[in-house]
Amino acid sequence: MTTTRTARTFHLTTRPSGFPAPGLFSVVDAPLPAPGPGEALVENLYLSVDPYHREEMDGGWELNTPLEGRAVGRVVASRDPALAEGDLVFHRHGWRTHALVTAGTPGTRRLPSYEGVPLAAHLSILGGTGLTAYVALTRTLELRAGQDLFVSAAAGGVGTAVGRIARLLGAGRIVGSTGSPAKAARLTGELGFDAAFDYHDGPFGELLAEAAPDGLDAVVDNVGGDQLEGAIGALREHGRIAWVGAIAQYHSAGRPPAAPRNLYDVVGKSLRLEGVLVRNHGDAQGELEDLLVPHLRNGRITPDVTVVDGFERTVDGFLAMLRGENTGKMLIRTGA
Amino acid sequence: MTTTRTARTFHLTTRPSGFPAPGLFSVVDAPLPAPGPGEALVENLYLSVDPYHREEMDGGWELNTPLEGRAVGRVVASRDPALAEGDLVFHRHGWRTHALVTAGTPGTRRLPSYEGVPLAAHLSILGGTGLTAYVALTRTLELRAGQDLFVSAAAGGVGTAVGRIARLLGAGRIVGSTGSPAKAARLTGELGFDAAFDYHDGPFGELLAEAAPDGLDAVVDNVGGDQLEGAIGALREHGRIAWVGAIAQYHSAGRPPAAPRNLYDVVGKSLRLEGVLVRNHGDAQGELEDLLVPHLRNGRITPDVTVVDGFERTVDGFLAMLRGENTGKMLIRTGA
Numbered sequence: 001m002t003t004t005r006t007a008r009t010f011h012l013t014t015r016p017s018g019f020p021a022p023g024l025f026s027v028v029d030a031p032l033p034a035p036g037p038g039e040a041l042v043e044n045l046y047l048s049v050d051p052y053h054r055e056e057m058d059g060g061w062e063l064n065t066p067l068e069g070r071a072v073g074r075v076v077a078s079r080d081p082a083l084a085e086g087d088l089v090f091h092r093h094g095w096r097t098h099a100l101v102t103a104g105t106p107g108t109r110r111l112p113s114y115e116g117v118p119l120a121a122h123l124s125i126l127g128g129t130g131l132t133a134y135v136a137l138t139r140t141l142e143l144r145a146g147q148d149l150f151v152s153a154a155a156g157g158v159g160t161a162v163g164r165i166a167r168l169l170g171a172g173r174i175v176g177s178t179g180s181p182a183k184a185a186r187l188t189g190e191l192g193f194d195a196a197f198d199y200h201d202g203p204f205g206e207l208l209a210e211a212a213p214d215g216l217d218a219v220v221d222n223v224g225g226d227q228l229e230g231a232i233g234a235l236r237e238h239g240r241i242a243w244v245g246a247i248a249q250y251h252s253a254g255r256p257p258a259a260p261r262n263l264y265d266v267v268g269k270s271l272r273l274e275g276v277l278v279r280n281h282g283d284a285q286g287e288l289e290d291l292l293v294p295h296l297r298n299g300r301i302t303p304d305v306t307v308v309d310g311f312e313r314t315v316d317g318f319l320a321m322l323r324g325e326n327t328g329k330m331l332i333r334t335g336a
Numbered sequence: 337m338t339t340t341r342t343a344r345t346f347h348l349t350t351r352p353s354g355f356p357a358p359g360l361f362s363v364v365d366a367p368l369p370a371p372g373p374g375e376a377l378v379e380n381l382y383l384s385v386d387p388y389h390r391e392e393m394d395g396g397w398e399l400n401t402p403l404e405g406r407a408v409g410r411v412v413a414s415r416d417p418a419l420a421e422g423d424l425v426f427h428r429h430g431w432r433t434h435a436l437v438t439a440g441t442p443g444t445r446r447l448p449s450y451e452g453v454p455l456a457a458h459l460s461i462l463g464g465t466g467l468t469a470y471v472a473l474t475r476t477l478e479l480r481a482g483q484d485l486f487v488s489a490a491a492g493g494v495g496t497a498v499g500r501i502a503r504l505l506g507a508g509r510i511v512g513s514t515g516s517p518a519k520a521a522r523l524t525g526e527l528g529f530d531a532a533f534d535y536h537d538g539p540f541g542e543l544l545a546e547a548a549p550d551g552l553d554a555v556v557d558n559v560g561g562d563q564l565e566g567a568i569g570a571l572r573e574h575g576r577i578a579w580v581g582a583i584a585q586y587h588s589a590g591r592p593p594a595a596p597r598n599l600y601d602v603v604g605k606s607l608r609l610e611g612v613l614v615r616n617h618g619d620a621q622g623e624l625e626d627l628l629v630p631h632l633r634n635g636r637i638t639p640d641v642t643v644v645d646g647f648e649r650t651v652d653g654f655l656a657m658l659r660g661e662n663t664g665k666m667l668i669r670t671g672a
Contacts, residue, residue: 224600238616243603259595264560267579267611274610275603280574 009066009096040083044073047094047332049318069094121303124329133161135281136242145170147217152227155183157329160304179324204230229260240272304328345402345432376419380409383430383668385654405430457639460665469497471617472578477554481506489558491519493665496640540566565596576608640664
């Protein structure tokens, strides 16, 4: 089924200091591998590039070996009885054109054939970012109908998924921060937020107080630093924060990020600040699909994605995502 | 029943900057009030002086009016049908020799006559500090049998109660920090801790790692600052922190306290940091008494208290408590 005879992978050759440069990566070609017994060869169709990769560049990723990330692809040859040629597979061997996978290993699963659901949904609102949003809202925040919510980095992959899912769960006011007036306009337009603002427009606490004048019950924070501080300030007593990430510190070259100066308000207002690691919540995937697939099929929800075309542009897409140039989940389309 | 004709109260006359001086307070005498319809006159027997009073000095307490705090006393005259002369009452009008109370108002309750339970227990392990410890352990931390626990300021009122109650709940290793070698010895001696250390003895993170070499599941933090930072460092994945107070910032004269430099580990280890406000958990009082009263009666538990004698020494006791000179709950005995 596949015509190419070469498998291409990205390697990291040098660790970054601060914002990474494209020259830290290289493409390494190898002959297309043949699946061994129990393995299937997958041709990747979409690759996921994610904020957490920036952290992996500091140590999680080994140098000069094929990088990893979430991907979806199609089986082109199989010696795994659980996978047939043509099957669609979600797996962890992204950042490459082809991958050898084994059904049943952690992180690898045959995708259900949800008619009418775009393939890109499986790496966005039905993928790790959607699951992060779902778990943050339902398990960490235990969001109840009518509660008012703030999401930082709202136009990103997790942020847009939080907005969509919170609406389905009956949230009250949904407020988001983002990095440009154009993205703020998209948030209150097609993305369904009640209020949004560009964090460059003033002191963060003041901008958030304007957007949520009656305070907040719940926060999903992707940023840390002064956005976390502003969120602590705006929360009502017993408010909760699902802390998903800290973009604010990714480019700080090893310096510790600014901690919120008002952290003691966690005691004063009896707040809860809790970290969310989606890897511990794989069991929620079924719930997420039960909630979303009907809406994806009837078009009430479409996956919010920015797609960069071409495997060789994977690093460009990754860096553009780190610069905040995407709206929704950033994906690389590698398929022919 | 009472012989004195004067009611004495403490007023705050000037707000402190940093550690408070005794001269900021004054004693104001007035004629003994007579209870009006529905009121009872209580002669106070014990007054509670607590860390949170330090915060009230900054704004919660009005200047030049009688101060408030938890107290227990005996009814000496009553026009409240729910209170008889001789009844023991827990109420909020401490820092004075006599108080007018009304049964059924928030914070006022007639004490059950638990035979064999010392009166001081009602202001320590059965009082606000005991309830704080109980709620932190059972509701915030949801402590399970076998879990390893660290308590900061372990020799104080909340700290000793945490140690006692955690043991009854089946905790694993119980570790505490304190401010002197003598108090560390008492913690591992009569107070039943498995390990304890004087925080002056070295970098906090190293001391805690020595005392809890296999890590921690749960923390009750009374201190903030570098002790909170050390606790974050020592917690295992999914660990929880019940944050009760921040002694570290009480004397900082308005400067924000040092926030933990490793706060982002809350995401990396999926930790939960949650503030505990005991005022929201009055409904747990019955559970606390059900758990403790049998042990107080049979002497398996005795209230851990330091008692200062004499109403006029209330401020001395309060300041000694802020300096950490007490072991267990600091109380003032005012009764004849």
